[in-house]
Amino acid sequence: MAGVQGSALAIAVSNAGGLGSLPCAMLTPTALRDELQALRAGTRQPYNVNFFCHTPPVPDAAREAAWRSALAPYYRELGQDASAIPTGPGRTPFNDEAAAVLAEFEPPVVSFHFGLPAPQLLACVKRWGARVLASATTVDEARWLEAQGADAVIAQGLEAGGHRGHFLSDDLTVQMGTLALVPHIVRAVSVPVIAAGGIADAQGVAAAIALGAAGVQVGTAYLLCPEATTSAVHRAALQSDAVRHTALTNLFSGRPARGIVNRVMRELGPISPLAPAFPLATAAIAPLRAKAEAHARGDFSPLWAGQNTTHCRTIPAAQVTRDLVAGWGRLAD
Amino acid sequence: MAGVQGSALAIAVSNAGGLGSLPCAMLTPTALRDELQALRAGTRQPYNVNFFCHTPPVPDAAREAAWRSALAPYYRELGQDASAIPTGPGRTPFNDEAAAVLAEFEPPVVSFHFGLPAPQLLACVKRWGARVLASATTVDEARWLEAQGADAVIAQGLEAGGHRGHFLSDDLTVQMGTLALVPHIVRAVSVPVIAAGGIADAQGVAAAIALGAAGVQVGTAYLLCPEATTSAVHRAALQSDAVRHTALTNLFSGRPARGIVNRVMRELGPISPLAPAFPLATAAIAPLRAKAEAHARGDFSPLWAGQNTTHCRTIPAAQVTRDLVAGWGRLAD
Numbered sequence: 164m165a166g167v168q169g170s171a172l173a174i175a176v177s178n179a180g181g182l183g184s185l186p187c188a189m190l191t192p193t194a195l196r197d198e199l200q201a202l203r204a205g206t207r208q209p210y211n212v213n214f215f216c217h218t219p220p221v222p223d224a225a226r227e228a229a230w231r232s233a234l235a236p237y238y239r240e241l242g243q244d245a246s247a248i249p250t251g252p253g254r255t256p257f258n259d260e261a262a263a264v265l266a267e268f269e270p271p272v273v274s275f276h277f278g279l280p281a282p283q284l285l286a287c288v289k290r291w292g293a294r295v296l297a298s299a300t301t302v303d304e305a306r307w308l309e310a311q312g313a314d315a316v317i318a319q320g321l322e323a324g325g326h327r328g329h330f331l332s333d334d335l336t337v338q339m340g341t342l343a344l345v346p347h348i349v350r351a352v353s354v355p356v357i358a359a360g361g362i363a364d365a366q367g368v369a370a371a372i373a374l375g376a377a378g379v380q381v382g383t384a385y386l387l388c389p390e391a392t393t394s395a396v397h398r399a400a401l402q403s404d405a406v407r408h409t410a411l412t413n414l415f416s417g418r419p420a421r422g423i424v425n426r427v428m429r430e431l432g433p434i435s436p437l438a439p440a441f442p443l444a445t446a447a448i449a450p451l452r453a454k455a456e457a458h459a460r461g462d463f464s465p466l467w468a469g470q471n472t473t474h475c476r477t478i479p480a481a482q483v484t485r486d487l488v489a490g491w492g493r494l495a496d
Numbered sequence: 497m498a499g500v501q502g503s504a505l506a507i508a509v510s511n512a513g514g515l516g517s518l519p520c521a522m523l524t525p526t527a528l529r530d531e532l533q534a535l536r537a538g539t540r541q542p543y544n545v546n547f548f549c550h551t552p553p554v555p556d557a558a559r560e561a562a563w564r565s566a567l568a569p570y571y572r573e574l575g576q577d578a579s580a581i582p583t584g585p586g587r588t589p590f591n592d593e594a595a596a597v598l599a600e601f602e603p604p605v606v607s608f609h610f611g612l613p614a615p616q617l618l619a620c621v622k623r624w625g626a627r628v629l630a631s632a633t634t635v636d637e638a639r640w641l642e643a644q645g646a647d648a649v650i651a652q653g654l655e656a657g658g659h660r661g662h663f664l665s666d667d668l669t670v671q672m673g674t675l676a677l678v679p680h681i682v683r684a685v686s687v688p689v690i691a692a693g694g695i696a697d698a699q700g701v702a703a704a705i706a707l708g709a710a711g712v713q714v715g716t717a718y719l720l721c722p723e724a725t726t727s728a729v730h731r732a733a734l735q736s737d738a739v740r741h742t743a744l745t746n747l748f749s750g751r752p753a754r755g756i757v758n759r760v761m762r763e764l765g766p767i768s769p770l771a772p773a774f775p776l777a778t779a780a781i782a783p784l785r786a787k788a789e790a791h792a793r794g795d796f797s798p799l800w801a802g803q804n805t806t807h808c809r810t811i812p813a814a815q816v817t818r819d820l821v822a823g824w825g826r827l828a829d
Contacts, residue, residue, distance in 0.1 A: 302740065321654065322673040336743035336757070336766065340655040340673025342703060343694035343803035350806060361676035366707050370675060373702035373823075407635065410669035424669070433669065470676035473683060 164325065164382050165189045165213075165254070167397065167467070170198045172390040172480055174205035179484035182272060184211040188254045192264050199268045211272035211296070212265065214257035216280045217330075217418075220440035222250065230437045231447050237427070237463070241454045253416075253445040256280070262287040272296060278304075278330035279311050296357065298328030300338045305348040305356075307331060317380055318348040320360030324383045324469035326420040327411065335411065335419060342374065349375035363474040368490025381487060383469040388480040396461035400425070406472045415465035417444035426462035427451075497658065497715050498522045498546075498587070500730065500800070503531045505723040505813055507538035512817035515605060517544040521587045525597050532601045544605035544629070545598065547590035549613045550663075550751075553773035555583065563770045564780050570760070570796070574787045586778040587749075589613070595620040605629060611637075611663035612644050629690065631661030633671045638681040638689075640664060650713055651681040653693030657716045657802035659753040660744065668744065668752060675707065682708035696807035701823025714820060716802035721813040729794035733758070739805045748798035750777035759795035760784075 164172075165186035173183030185202060187195055202210055231238075231245055238245045255261075257280045265273065265288060273288045274296035288295065294314040299305035305316045319328050320341025329338065339347070341360040349356050355377035362371055363384040371379045386393045386401055393401070400406060400423045411419040412433035418441035419434065427448070438444040451463035468475075474483070497505075498519035506516030518535060520528055535543055564571075564578055571578045588594075590613045598606070598621060606621045607629035621628065627647040632638035638649045652661050653674025662671065672680070674693040682689050688710035695704055696717040704712045719726050719734055726734070733739060733756045744752040745766035751774035752767065760781070771777040784796040801808075807816070 320673055322676040337741050339803040340653055340694055341675040342673060343655040346699060346804060346806055361673055366679060369706035370703035373706055374699050408670050470672040471679060473679055
């Protein structure tokens, strides 16, 4: 969960019996090395490192200008000089440099969002025996991932918070809820399937296992843990009534991701055709976010959350993890 | 499942240990009486009768004209005289007349979609002790239904086929996948919760029970049963690759409903702001549907289906039902 956690949460989860995950999409090579050192110092249990592997888009000046023009009323309202706002990617896909840092640590599990890196690059992480996980939002994507060498497929249902992991089609209407998606993918591939989306407690784990999943991926339920770096405005939103309404939005990065509906999503609509391609949309909205957050407002913040927030509580990650693990005992053989 | 089944499927399900359901939204009082007589003759087990309870909209001539103009190229292509196409509702909400017919039979369970009938009318069916079920797509709707006297709430997740049952808000972004919705509603109400959407086999049943559901509602898995009246084009679509892509569409009735993506959904987009309010959109597209179906094409047909079609098979409804019932044994206490 890039932006809301670092190694501390991953360590707590791994030490409690889960597979803690380090989001690396927004880390420089130096920061990545620091985090991996912290992880290695903090746990002797397996852990996962997660990367994005999108193809960086060609910047489109006209679209960028149209997007900034849509945001212009907000720049004026918040007293910001639009011409001083830089452009820039914000997120780097997995690359040779990151692979070189990983090789120093040989993490046991590496996961990818938005497909898989090129075969040569994927081979790098397989060299030390890392198990490779990747997200699929459709049966086609699951089959593709298996064919390309993924050791397990994460079936990401529509309930999931944060970025949709699709990479073969950006048509959101082909994507399914977790309850429908998991059985489809379990039937389509022979590698283990990890259910993601809407799972927040032992009941959800038992449900996923009943559907044929070999494991679950849980994010939202950890957002209020003290080990997470979730911002104050994000935490406040998660604890407010606003959490009852999430939507898929591309306003914050250019790709659809599920977050709590806030002012900019309401006013521009959660999906805008003007938002530049991922990850370029981030730059123009970032200063609005910063200014609003400085006044304790999340009007322009990506408040990522899944649809099931019934178990978001301010409790240690170890407790969340143990509650989830208890779900495995619920099913009779 | 109005349009794709009658009493025969309900009888088969009830006799196999499920609660068979008779869709009554498109039946005249005479047809309703005939079907209830058939039901009573065919089973001694409990059964359910299902009604819509929408508020009929005020016809809007301008919108109707805009809608017909959007369909005009299709009228030309199929050689139809647009001026000869009648307007009309197609579906009647539950009313005094239907209640009077029900009173002759005293069905043990009555369910409603799109809210509940007015209190006086609801009291009619409660007079003979009928249990009342109704669909909720959100926590707010579940609470409302419980407060108005529903004896159980059907939590309709986004995976479900056919019409969305929402009635307090038509904002589709507030609606959740089944895996997220069921635990929310279980927490919010004290009446039993019936999970619907994406459930097609024993695994799905076990998953729903794990989430706290007291029962499940299953539709799509029965569509290919010999006892269903599913049309030939609908059956063909369910057995083709097309079934992998369903979407919510308002083109066929004016209300969002999940169906297999077909030509008109692709070409006009699945949701059109031009489609008249439910159920008025049906009239203008009906002749296109009839003409295309006569040529074995489902280009203009509502091909209702949920997202989980992995278990749509041409097998007797009793077998589908027994397979589902087996899901209850899967959970340890």
